[in-house]
Amino acid sequence: MSQFVAEDPGRFLSQIKAVADNDDLFVPLYVDHDDRTDSVAGLRRRRRRASNTPDDNILAASLVEENGVLRWYDGVPARAEAPQRRRRARRAGGPPPLPDQTVILTKEFPRLQPNRAAAAIGAIDMRLNSAIDVSLRSHIRQLRGGPSNFVIDAADAHGPFKGRTLLLVHGTFSSAVNMIGEFQATADGQAFLGAALNGPNKYDQVLVFEHATLAVSPVLNALELGRAFVDAIGQIDVIAHSRGGLIVRWWLEAFGRSLAATTRVVFAGSPLHGTSLAAPDKLQHALSLLSNVGTFAEKTLQLAGGANPFLWVAGKLVEVVMTFTGTLAHTPLLDGLVALVPGLFGQSMIENNYELNLLRLGPCTTQPAYFVVQSNFETTDPGWQFWKNFRALRIGDLAADEIFPDKNDLVVDTVSMSDLGATGFPLAIHGVEDFGNSPDVWHCNYFRQAKTIGFIRRSLA
Template structure:
């Protein structure tokens, strides 16, 4: 049964959950996992439920705050209180870790960790019976017309929805090692695979591994290699290329087209490139052109500059963080997972299940305070050792390089007054990137500008302006991108 909130900050307890909501009125109800009608009330997509389960999370409860309204002043409360409310929920126990997903009234989402430390069994023993979270108090108006026309992860428009989730710290009776969470998950869900990539299967999850007949064909002329980015796979990264454009490229290379699925969180681009070369038969000397999205461009540069493998003739980098992205700094990993979650929430047709479970793997690292074990993510840190000391340092005379570099980048602005604009920008200043243009994940100019690095700045990049509406996940939906790929590779 719903209970009224106390805007003076007096704690309210409902079904074992305690809320202090200074400056906020409304009603709160606590719904256990699996409560009748819960999915309908919260508007949870089937893909969201599947992704949560796939990542090993279980739902504990959902807190719904209906009719929320901020009050300017309340007797006994100065200035309407602070900007946050506090929520205390039952601790799932020492063999579980807990997180909270907050969905605001306008559908924007953010992940929250408890104030209390969590760790692996035997290392951290929690002495409390509850965990406490701080949640934004601000009431966000829903979009005009009752909400967006597409369905994202959860759509409890007009209400605050707090979903409490937990994941186990024991597997088959053995304590998990926090630093190896990403390694283990990627070994199962993002294994290495050099795969076929043709008009009939480039959007398919399962690609056939390459055989001797394929390698013999690839050695007969230049081949085209596709390299995906973080949180992704080949079919997810390039599925938005229109079929007619993909067929054009496929015919241009006479069927010599393949892709490389690889882990992006636990292994850095150098490790990816070495593994790619190790999977090519030693007696096959290949020439390749590369289309790379996001972090895949760093793998492409590794192939060209540092690894003795196929000769890279042309490298097309689409949204590649050549100068890094501050979201890869461990201090901003929380912002990164929130941003990726909101892209899944607001950008139509994103692959929710396949991407969210990768995002949740990073969330597990954060929940347990495990910074190590995410070498692939840290490799994109602008101030990190990988970019500074390896990929972006001056090349030695005997180092290789692509014969031709191309770049595609975007300066994306979410539609004015949209929820996505609110969570990514603060007025005219982006909360993470400052005033630099970006595609919500990678700085615009960092794709093609580097100081003192051979081949940079990349000449004649395709720069998609804000009116094109292209963010980091939607490059291949834009016709100009397909046209430029065909022109460069033709």
């Protein structure tokens, strides 16, 4: 586990610069912050000299480190008072001191027209997953190889699929390559995929589902999945991570009538009743949380580049939010923006999420057997202590930046991971692998756990 060193903000800056290099989705991408440039006006002067862009078309957001926690703010926050002055103010009974602040970087970018927001979100999807083209069309592809070298075919696989099929469905900000990489990271995961492809009880086909996760609703992803599996027969086993679980539910429960196959599904950290992280009123804090997760995922999982999308995508979403609303603060416009990001809205844990509400009412077109892997991430490791700032730890002591009202794995509320529907819902969970309060298991490393692989083997036996 990594440890945060408050005196070394450069460790954050180096990681964030690395993912921003050669990134031309929105330009310019970032500027280094220094004491000579401590205001939006200063940024605009620099920008105006460089490109003659009008001031009112320029927006800025800053990533700031405060006592070990990264936070996104509009513009550039005023510099905190010198420590000596703050100590004197505290002794004199003055107002509570501001947190120690270090501006890690400031992003400066042109304002987008609202009608370009959808195109910008689609561009983020394409950058996150190279298998997605400009049409944002989903793809079913075949996994081959083994025992430690697995390859995804470039050509689409076509049904009707027969015999025994294993299907892997990735989650938000991810791709099939990343999901397979999590299995490849351990000997247990490699052995599982190797047996699925080449073992004595191997599957007739092992497939992956590539899909856009922001610009497309889970319902539309599921519609494409349903079309791909029209008239499939035999046995279909599914392993779904995160948002992929919602896609699979929509497919099997709403669009699966043509299936002549028995189905079993293992959900890993799936927001079956949505996630608080996607609620509009939590969005600014959610983007800050994603940046924190990104800095530590690189150290704890050795994730870099496309395998660790959190750093990059948080900054991109900051740009989209601000170009649409002009601010990161919660406003009525922000509610509308989240609705314009179907991939987020489809998993938003809010009362008026009509998509989720309809899914949770039933009836269901198939009768799959569902299994769940879940965790509640809690740790004393100093490198991960930022998680406390985004969760209410106990009644009457709510964190100022609370996202999650209770247990979670840093991305999904734990209670949501096994909550299929309203009272009387026609399906049930057949088994749960619950890591409980874990200092090690969080949203992005379920498939690196031997217990997860063992549970998948037993559930799909």
